[in-house]
Amino acid sequence: MDISSSYDRLATWDQRMISGVEAIDTIRLIWSIEDEEGYWSERGQLAADAAWVAAAHSDAVATSEWAELAIEWYAYELGYDSDQVRDMDRIAIDPRSHPEWGTREVQRIGGPGRR
Numbered sequence: 001m002d003i004s005s006s007y008d009r010l011a012t013w014d015q016r017m018i019s020g021v022e023a024i025d026t027i028r029l030i031w032s033i034e035d036e037e038g039y040w041s042e043r044g045q046l047a048a049d050a051a052w053v054a055a056a057h058s059d060a061v062a063t064s065e066w067a068e069l070a071i072e073w074y075a076y077e078l079g080y081d082s083d084q085v086r087d088m089d090r091i092a093i094d095p096r097s098h099p100e101w102g103t104r105e106v107q108r109i110g111g112p113g114r115r
Contacts, residue, residue, distance in 0.1 A: 003037070006030045013053060020057040020107045024050055028113075044074035044084060047112070051091060055098035057107040063095035065111030 013023035047070035054062035067088045074084040
C-alpha cells in the first residue's frame with residue numbers, strides 16, 4: 001500500500017468504516033512508509049491524528065503517548081511556542097481534555113510503536 005492509499009484508508013475511520021485499532025495500524029504503516037521514503041514532514045499532524053483516534057476510543061495512555069510524540073514533531077516543525085504544541089501538551093497531561101474524548105466505543109489502541 002502506498003502513502004496516498006494509506007491516507008485514504010485512514011480517512012475512512014471518520015466515516016466509521018474502520019476501527020480505531022485499524023486506524024492506528026494505518027498510521028503506523030504511513031509512518032513506516034514515510035521513513036523508508038525519507039519523508040519527514042507533517043509528522044506532528046500524523047501523531048496528533050493518532051492522539052485523536054486514541055482519545056475518541058477512550059485510551060488515555062495511548063492518547064498521552066501519541067500527544068507527546070506530536071509535541072516532539074510539532075516543536076521541530078513549528079517551534080515549541082506553536083499553538084499545536086500547547087494543545088498537545090494539554091492533552092498529554094490530561095487525555096480526557098481532548099474534545100473527541102469518548103466519542104467512540106472503548107478500544108485499547110496502543111501508543112506509538114506498539115500494538
